[in-house]
Amino acid sequence: VTVFIPRDAAALALGAERVAAAVARAARERGLDIRIVRTGSRGMLWLEPMVEVATDAGRIAYGPVRPDDVGPLFEAGFLAGGAHALRIGPPEAHPYLARQQRLTFARCGVIDPVSVAEYRAQGGYRGLAAALRLGPAATVEAVKASGLRGRGGAGFPTGVKWATVMGAQAPRKYVVCNADEGDSGTFADRMLMEGDPLTLVEGMTIAALAVGAARGYIYCRSEYPHAFAALNEAIAAAEGAGLLGPDVMGSGQAFHLEARLGAGAYICGEETSLLESLEGRRGIVRAKPPIPALKGLFGQPTLVNNVLSFAAIPWILEHGGSAYAAYGMGRSLGTLPIQLAGNVRHGGLIETAFGLTLRAVIEEFGGGTLSGRPVRAAQVGGPLGAYFPEALFDTPMDYEAFAARKGLLGHGGVVVFDDTVDLARQARFAFEFCAAESCGKCTPCRIGAVRGVETLDKVLAGESPRENLALLTDLCEVMTDGSLCAMGGLTPVPVMSALTHFPDDFSGRGAAMP
Ligand code: FMN
Numbered sequence: 384v385t386v387f388i389p390r391d392a393a394a395l396a397l398g399a400e401r402v403a404a405a406v407a408r409a410a411r412e413r414g415l416d417i418r419i420v421r422t423g424s425r426g427m428l429w430l431e432p433m434v435e436v437a438t439d440a441g442r443i444a445y446g447p448v449r450p451d452d453v454g455p456l457f458e459a460g461f462l463a464g465g466a467h468a469l470r471i472g473p474p475e476a477h478p479y480l481a482r483q484q485r486l487t488f489a490r491c492g493v494i495d496p497v498s499v500a501e502y503r504a505q506g507g508y509r510g511l512a513a514a515l516r517l518g519p520a521a522t523v524e525a526v527k528a529s530g531l532r533g534r535g536g537a538g539f540p541t542g543v544k545w546a547t548v549m550g551a552q553a554p555r556k557y558v559v560c561n562a563d564e565g566d567s568g569t570f571a572d573r574m575l576m577e578g579d580p581l582t583l584v585e586g587m588t589i590a591a592l593a594v595g596a597a598r599g600y601i602y603c604r605s606e607y608p609h610a611f612a613a614l615n616e617a618i619a620a621a622e623g624a625g626l627l628g629p630d631v632m633g634s635g636q637a638f639h640l641e642a643r644l645g646a647g648a649y650i651c652g653e654e655t656s657l658l659e660s661l662e663g664r665r666g667i668v669r670a671k672p673p674i675p676a677l678k679g680l681f682g683q684p685t686l687v688n689n690v691l692s693f694a695a696i697p698w699i700l701e702h703g704g705s706a707y708a709a710y711g712m713g714r715s716l717g718t719l720p721i722q723l724a725g726n727v728r729h730g731g732l733i734e735t736a737f738g739l740t741l742r743a744v745i746e747e748f749g750g751g752t753l754s755g756r757p758v759r760a761a762q763v764g765g766p767l768g769a770y771f772p773e774a775l776f777d778t779p780m781d782y783e784a785f786a787a788r789k790g791l792l793g794h795g796g797v798v799v800f801d802d803t804v805d806l807a808r809q810a811r812f813a814f815e816f817c818a819a820e821s822c823g824k825c826t827p828c829r830i831g832a833v834r835g836v837e838t839l840d841k842v843l844a845g846e847s848p849r850e851n852l853a854l855l856t857d858l859c860e861v862m863t864d865g866s867l868c869a870m871g872g873l874t875p876v877p878v879m880s881a882l883t884h885f886p887d888d889f890s891g892r893g894a895a896m897p
Contacts, residue, residue, distance in 0.1 A: 384415070384416075384417045384418070384436065384437065384462045385417070385418045385419075385420055385436070385437040386406055386417055386418070386419050386420070386434060386435070386436050386437075386462070387419075387420050387421075387422045387434065387435040387436070387437070387442070388402060388403045388406065388419060388420075388421055388422070388432065388434050389421070389422055389423060389424045389431065389432060389433065389492065389578075390421040390422065390423070390496070390577065390609070390613075391422075391423050391424035391431075391492075391574060391577050391578055391609070392573060392577060392607070392609045392610070393424055393428050393431055393570070393574075394424055394431040394432045394433070395609065397431045397432055397447065398432060398449060398450060399431070399432040401450045402432045402434065402448050402449070402450055402453065403419060403421070404450075405450040405453035405454075406419060406434070406453055407419060409453050409454060409457045410457075413457060415462065417462065420495050421495065421496075422435075422492055422493065422494065422495060422496065422578065423491045423492045423496050423574060423575075423577050423578015423579055424491070424492050424574055424577075424578055424732075425444075425474055425480060425491070425492035425493075426488070426491070426492065426574060426731045426732030426733075427446075427477065427479050427480070427729070427731045428730050428731040428732075429447070429728065429729050429730060429731070430444075430446035430447050430471065431446065431447055432446060432447060432448050433445070433446035433447065433448070433471070433474070434446060434448045434456075434461075435474060436461060436462055436463075436464060438462075438463055438464040439463075440464060440473075441473055442473060442474060443461075443464035443470065443471075443472060443473060444470075444471040444472065444473070444474040444477075445461055445467060445469040445470055445471060446469060446471060447469070448469060452469060455467070456469065474492075479729065479731065479733075479748060482735070482747075482748075483733055483734050483735050484710060484718050484734060484735050484736050485718075485734045486695070486698045486707070486710075486717070486718050486734065487575070487582065487691060487694045487695050487698065487718065487720060487734060488574070488575065488578075488579070488720060488732065488734045489505070489506075489698075490502065490505050490506075490507070490578075490579045490582065491574060491575060491578035491579045492578055493505065494579065496577065496578050496579055496580055496581070496613055496616075496617065497580070497581075497613060497616040497617050497620050498620070499581065499620045499621060499623075499624045499626065502579075502581045502582075506701065507581055507582070507585065507697070508585060508626065508632070508697075509697070509700075509701040510585055510586075510589060510696060510697030510698065510699070510700035510701045511585050511588055511589050511592075511626070511631075511632060511697070511700070512632070513700045513701055514589045514592060514593065514700045515592070515632060515634050517700075519549060519592065519593045519594070519595065520549075522589065522592070522593040522700065523542060523545045523546050523549055523593050523594075524542070524704070525699060525700060525703065525704040526541055526542035526545055526593075526696065526699060526704065527540070527542030527543065527545075527546070527704065528542070528703075528704025528705055528708060529541075529542070529695075529699045529704035529705075529707035529708050529716065529717060530704075530707070530708040530711070530714070530716030530717060531692065531695055531696075531699065531707065531716070531717055532714075532715070532716075532782065533688060533689055533692050534689045534690075534691035534692045534695070534719070534720075534794060534795070535561050535652075535654075535688070535689030535691075535692065535794060536566070536689075536764070536765070536791070536793040536794050536869075537869070538715075538782045538792070541688060541692050544676055544686065544688070545590065545593060545594055545686060547674075547676040547677065547684075548594040548595075548596075548676045548684050548685070548686045549593060549594045549595065551676065551677055551684035553683050553684050554683070555596075555597070555598070555681075555683045556594055556595050556596040556597075556683055556684045556685065556686075557596050557598055557599060557600070557679065557680040557681075557683055557684075557685040557686070558587055558590050558591045558594065558596045558598075558599035558600075558685070558686045558688075559599065559600050559601075559602060559657070559658070559661065559675075559679070559680060559685055559686065559687045559688075560583065560587055560599070560600070560601040560602065560687075560688060560689070560690055560693055561602060561652060561654060561657060561687055561688065561689050561690070562576060562601050562602055562603040562604065562607075562610070562689075562690050563602060563603075563604045563645055563651050563652035563657060564604055564607070564652070564690070564794070565604065565649040565651075565652040565765070566652075566764070566765025566766065566768075566793060566794045566796050567724075567762070567765055567766050567796065567798060568722060568724035568725060568762070568765070568796035568797065568798035569722045569724075569765060569794050569795070569796035570722050570724070570732070571690075571691055571720040571722050571732055571794070571795065572610075572689070572690035572691060572794075573607050573609075573610050574732055575690055575691065575694050575720075576603070576607070576610035576613055576614055576690060577609050577610050577613045579694075580610075580613050580614050580616075580617035580618075581617050581620070581621065582694045582697055583601070583614075583617075583690055583693050583694050584617055584618060584621050584626075584627065584640060585626075585696075585697045586692075586693035586694050586695070586696035586697055587599050587601075587638075587640060587693050588626070588627065588631060588638050588640075589696050589697065589700055590686055590688070590693060590696065591638045592631065592634070592636055592638065594684075594686050596638070596686065597636075597637045597638060597639065598638070598639050598640075598641075599638065599639070599640045599641070600640070600641050600642070600643055600661055600680075601614055601640070601641070601642040601643065602643055602645060602651070602657050602660070602661055603642055603643065603644055603645065604644075604645045604647070604651075604652075605644050605645050605646055605647050606647065611642060611644055614642040615642055618640055618641070618642065621640075627639065627640050643661060645657075645660060645666075646660075648660075648666050648820065649766075649816075649820040649870075650666050650667075650668065650820055650821070650822045650870055651666040653666075653668055653822075653868050653869070653870060654675055654687045655668050655669035655671065655675060655868070656668050656669075656822060656868075657687070658675060658679055658680050658685065658687070661680060662680065662681060665822075666822060667822045667823070667824050668822050668824050668825075668867050668868045668870070670867060675687050689794070691720055691794075695707070695717060695718075699717075710736035710737070711736050711737035711738060711781075712736075712737050712738035712779065712781055713737075713781055713783055713784075714782065714783060715737035715738070715780075715781040715782045715783070715792075716737065717736070717737070718734050718735060718736050718737070719734070719735065719736075719737050719780055719792070719795050720732060720733070720734045720795055721733040721734070721735065721739075721744055721780065721795045721796075721797060722794075722795055722796045722797065723744060723745070723748060723749050723797050723799070724796065724797065724798050724799070725761075725762075725797075725798035725799040725800060726752045726753050726754055726799050726800055726801050727745065727749040727750070727751070727752060727753055727799040728749060728750035728751055728752065728753050729748060729749050729750045730749065731748075733748050735780075737779070737780055737781050737782075738779045738780065738781060739779065739780050740776065740777050740778065740779050740780070741761060741763065741771065741775070741776045741777070741778050741779075741780065741797070742776035742777055744780070744797055745758060745761060745776065745797065745799055746758075749799060752799060752801040754801050754803075756801035756802050756803065757801060757802045758773060758799055758800070758801060758802075759772070759773070759800055759801055759802040759803075759804050760772055760773075760799075760800045760804055760806065760809075760884075760885070761776070761797055761798065761799050761800065762797075762798045762800070762809075762877065763785065763790060763791070763792060763793070763796070763797050763798075764785070764790065764791040764792055764793025764794070764795075764796065765793045765794060765796050766813065766816050766877065767791070767793070767813075767869065767870070767873035767874060767876055767877065768790060768791050768793050768796070768873075768876060768877065769785075769788070769789055769790030769791065769876050769877060769879075769880035770800075770806060770809060770877060770880045770881050770884065770885070771788070771790060771880070771884070772884040772885065774884075775788055775790075775884075778790075780792060780795075789876065789879070789880060789883075790876070790880065791873070791876065805888055806881040806884075806885035806888040806889075807839070807843055807881065807885075807888040807889050808888075809877065809881055810839060810877060810878045810881040810882065810889075811836060811839050811840070811843075813835075813874055813877040813878050813881075814832050814833075814835035814836045814839065814874065814878065815832075815836055816874075817831075817832035817835070817870060817871060817874040818832035818833050818835075818836065820870065821870055821871065822870070824867055825865070825866055825867035825868075825871060826865075827861050827862045827864075827865040827866045827871050828862065828866045828867070828868075828870055828871025828872075828874070829871075831858055831861060831862040831866075831871060831874075832862075832871070832874060834858060835855065835858055835859075835862075835874070835878065838851050838854055838855045838858065839855060839878075842855065842889060843889065848889075848890075852882075852889070855878075855882075856879075856882075859875035859878060859879055860875075862874055862875050863875050
């Protein structure tokens, strides 16, 4: 009997390691021969650690399993899918998963993340095989046809970026994966790297062969030790199988891939800062132009894409660009891995076609707040995203629809707040965060963030609130227009959304905040 237990960091944080040990011990004591396979997470985080058993009727899930539950689960015959209070049933049939369209995350939580054999048995490397048949130009055309836009936050058309790097003439080119995943409430990059890293490796390999790069780097944030370990195991496995290295899949072309660790800075997720850091310097933003696609790592043409952008590629190459573009709405095509977090009952990963409303995400998937109190706000798109009030919850998950309401989808993170949230405090936090994380190169971001905190404190202390609010609005305009990158450029988004949608929270209360 095969038992599947996640090695995903969220499951580990909830005791998956102790559960795995308890399952092994219980089987030994009973003289039962079982095989434990460590998988990624399915992304239903309130059910972790979720344990699955391969039965004659398919996989049956149980969760959340604590070490103390293991004995009773064996007594209930869970190895044969027996009845128990923790029995969830076939995981794919769970409404949370059944309503999703898992293209990128199809294998996450299903397979041993670092087994090339299992990866291939589940359709892995068909995308690369198709890309090798097509050749570089047609591969880039397929990416263009898919409508894929960068999942790191800016939503830039991926195919256009690939075409730019492909067309650049240079002695060397690089492919770099942005795995810094700094946005609050986000974890899809981590889940993919821990649960199905070979999809990222395959996507980067397809990209490298298309743009003509022989070397690639994955820049992984230091807070992700489990992802980093899984990446290194996956890279070694791919090398061992001839899928990375001097002769990729017998193509005669080389692609060497390495994972590198950051050192804990939000700004190192900004692509030019990331490249500085990768070169061994402090993560300080570079002025653009030149764009990294023409002059990036070590001054060479460099393709920088987010984990989820690369991870969408194998599916696109296997099934064709138009099959991917058949999902979604408007100019937001394909699927978006939404990460639902904060004060919510059912947090987790929701990969679905663009177009689902924010309300459906929070209410239908999330089941409302964990506290049981009414939802008051949701911040979408990380720390630089807007706070939306309930009145805007019918906004579809679509880049343009969010932009039209002065918000952004970013990397797809949704953080839910109940009615105890103080939006003035959240606005103040946006400035504080910017002051702490600014690289310091440009004045609007470096100084503006500090002045923003001071001015907001004056407003909240009731000191000439009208004048100071006007000053604050003016400051936000300067930061938006004058910052070198989106760090300072987007900090006004959460601030102004809080001011616009929750003005009552900003009425003077006579004392500065702690
Ligand atoms: N992109 C990411 O993929 N991960 C990040 O953690 C990340 N952090 C960022 C932080 C700041 C302050 C800014 C301004 C941008 C950040 N970005 C991040 C966006 C990158 O600069 C860049 O747009 C992205 O890596 C391009 O890949 P994509 O086109 O596949 O999205």
